[in-house]
Amino acid sequence: MTTAPAFPPLVEAYLADLERALAGSEPRERAETLAAVREHATESLALHGSDDAGARRVLDELGPVDSIAAASTPMAPAPAAASPAPALRTPAADVWLLVLSIASLALFVVPLVAAAAVAWAIVRLRAGAGNRGLQKLALGVGAVSFVGALALYVSHLLAG
Numbered sequence: 001m002t003t004a005p006a007f008p009p010l011v012e013a014y015l016a017d018l019e020r021a022l023a024g025s026e027p028r029e030r031a032e033t034l035a036a037v038r039e040h041a042t043e044s045l046a047l048h049g050s051d052d053a054g055a056r057r058v059l060d061e062l063g064p065v066d067s068i069a070a071a072s073t074p075m076a077p078a079p080a081a082a083s084p085a086p087a088l089r090t091p092a093a094d095v096w097l098l099v100l101s102i103a104s105l106a107l108f109v110v111p112l113v114a115a116a117a118v119a120w121a122i123v124r125l126r127a128g129a130g131n132r133g134l135q136k137l138a139l140g141v142g143a144v145s146f147v148g149a150l151a152l153y154v155s156h157l158l159a160g
Contacts, residue, residue, distance in 0.1 A: 008055040011041050014065065021069035029073050037062060094134040097121055101142035104149075111149035117142030 007015065018037060022030040041058050048054040062068070097120050104114035121139035124130055 007041060007045070008050055008052065010052065010055040011045070011058055014059055014062070015041070017065045018068060021065045022072055024075055025069070025072040026075055033068065033072060037068070090134060091130040094124065094130045094138070097124060097138040098134050098141070101138040101145065104142055104145035109149065109152065111146055111153070114142050114146035114149055118146055 015034070015038065019030075019034060022033060025033070040062065044058045044061060045054055048057050097117065100113065100120065101117035104110075104117045107113045117138060121135050121142055124135045125132065125139065
């Protein structure tokens with residue numbers, strides 16, 4: 001079993017100050033920082049001696065406690081109380097767009113309604129506002145209606 005080496009009083013006071021300064025840091029980082037500083041102090045004291053002069057030299061090498069504490073990552077704040085998610089609302093414009101595209105199916109003999117639905121759907125999609133699912137559905141329904149109306153018109157022309 002290994003025990004922590006006894007440090008001179010100056011180094012012990014420094015380590016206590018450092019531990020208090022790191023109180024708001026992430027626990028794992030706090031433990032790693034304290035272990036690294038203790039290891040450095042142990043090695044430096046072994047090299048320079050454990051008298052007051054050696055202890056001062058260790059503290060000079062380490063620098064101010066505030067500098068070490070400032071470099072640490074602050075502890076993550078506690079999660080805020082969960083607020084209810086805002087209710088998702090479908091803009092009325094997208095609902096009317098879908099109604100227009102469905103109406104273009106019923107009025108497929110008038111391709112102007114389908115063309116208007118397709119154009120409006122494209123404008124809404126490019127604007128990036130509203131319910132993209134409804135906009136894409138309206139674009140698809142309007143396009144099918146428009147293509148159907150054009151096919152009917154072309155077949156009528158070819159039939160003569």
